[in-house]
Amino acid sequence: MSSELARAAYETLEPYHVLAYFNPYAGAAARRAGLDELGLYVGARGAPLGRCPSAVVTATFANFTPAYVHHGWSGALSVGLSAAEAARTEALDHALRDALGERIDAPELRTIVGAVRVGIVEAPYAGRPLAAAWAAHPWPDEPHLQLWHAISVVREHRGDGHLAALTLAGLTPVETLVLHEAPHPNPAVRRRTMGKKGLLRTRGWTEDDWDAASESLREKGILDAEGAMTAAGSGLYDRLEAQTDAAAATLWAAVPEADETLRLARPFVKAVIDIGYLPGTKPRATTPD
Template identity: 45%
Template sequence: MTLVRSRPCYRKLEPLHSMLYFAPEAEAEFQTLGLSDAAMGYFASRSAAMGAVGAATVTAAFYNFNPALIARNLPRAWDITTPAAVLAARLRAVDAAQQRTLGAQTMAGPEVREAAELALRAAEACTPSGRPLYAAHAALPVPQEPHLALWHAITLLREHRGDGHLAALLDAELDGLEALVSYAATGQGFLPEMARRTRGWSEEEWSAAEERLRERGLLDADGALTEAGRQLRQDVEDRTDRLADAPYRRLGEDAVARLTEIAAQLSATSAANGAYPEGIFTPATAGAPGAR
């Protein structure tokens, strides 16, 4: 089976999705529903496609968050509002955040329409088996507006890839926190302090995970990846790429290259207009966190 180099395209598309999790527009929308805590808004909005699910389901699907953090917010969010209301608020937040970071002219331009068509065509090759978070989002209607359709399509590609990533992490025998610690040690994602804070882990829990990885020979005494650790992480990413390849293989090399080109332009514009606050990712990362 011939693989298409999906990672470069994914890394340019991903910031156009994940900017929502840092957008003040999203927090404002969720607050109007009564979700006053930012973490509650995040867990509710990203899981709403699955329905009014509880903490155990979200812990399984999101993988590297502290279960206690999730349990503080779910299912309590569903006593306050409904998944349908959250999904509608999420799309309003996407629209407002894109107005700010891309601008109305770009949003209405031909490149966004073209990218949406390409990304939706790619997503047609995604399959739901063993991919619960993707499957839930795939059951949602495609928005009519091209900029929202593009965000929806990127979400499908992202969650399809993410579900496959969890399979790769399980095969590597990395639990959620070990996956987060080892990924942070690559220097390619969240800064460790930000990873701990946003995922709800204490310094003691983080240190305990580091020790478990040292016992496996994956981290050295300074918390850096050993050669075995680097190889394990590379194996995880290679398997993730392979499991995520079908949508990009459907498009073919030329169309993937075009989608990557447009996504790179849009992501650069979005970042230049404040899509991400400073101090979150390592300098080598362009808003594309990995292990979830």
């Protein structure tokens, strides 16, 4: 049951988190901080790790090229990690205020944050370096930003567990991307995909890298000649997701009234989706004056 709850939490809360990186204010905020798009993303996401070699950030991010991470991390270090975080928060605050409207003062925000924070405090962090860094990082003051921070800790906790599963499966960073994007034989399996083009652009890999990883997965019997998952491939994919859910369940097991907490969170997440800033979403309809 806890694994099912962890999966439901991921599917419910993810849009609220990614609004930090898909909103119309991020580019300008980054430029004011002296950063490019990559510097904002790498610097703000990796900032809780503190000043460290880019190789450490690459290891925790897992599926980005070392060169991409090094570029973004070097840029963030040059202006200061706190500046990268401030730029991210500035843009996020604008976007959340657009999305939430009057809900930004809703008392339910504090209720949700309080419940999730209990799970964060009680969760295990052994083998979860990025989640541990985020959990120990200072929290913002405003409830709508506190919710984003809480979701970020939960997301990195899940991500660290997912990375462990991928590592044990013996998959390279590019192979994990190719497998995730490959068609699954069961259309009922819900997945968030970005597409090959988007992944190559944002992760820094080349077409040759992608083709080599695809060929490797075909040789392992994970993909068929058309690039879709074989029975073995879908079995591997499903096991990886199940392992990830099971590892994430340790946090959600400690969240009081977790089902009710997710129920309370859904209107806030829906508002983020309805504003239309995220890829694949459309702005909510407005009534003419």
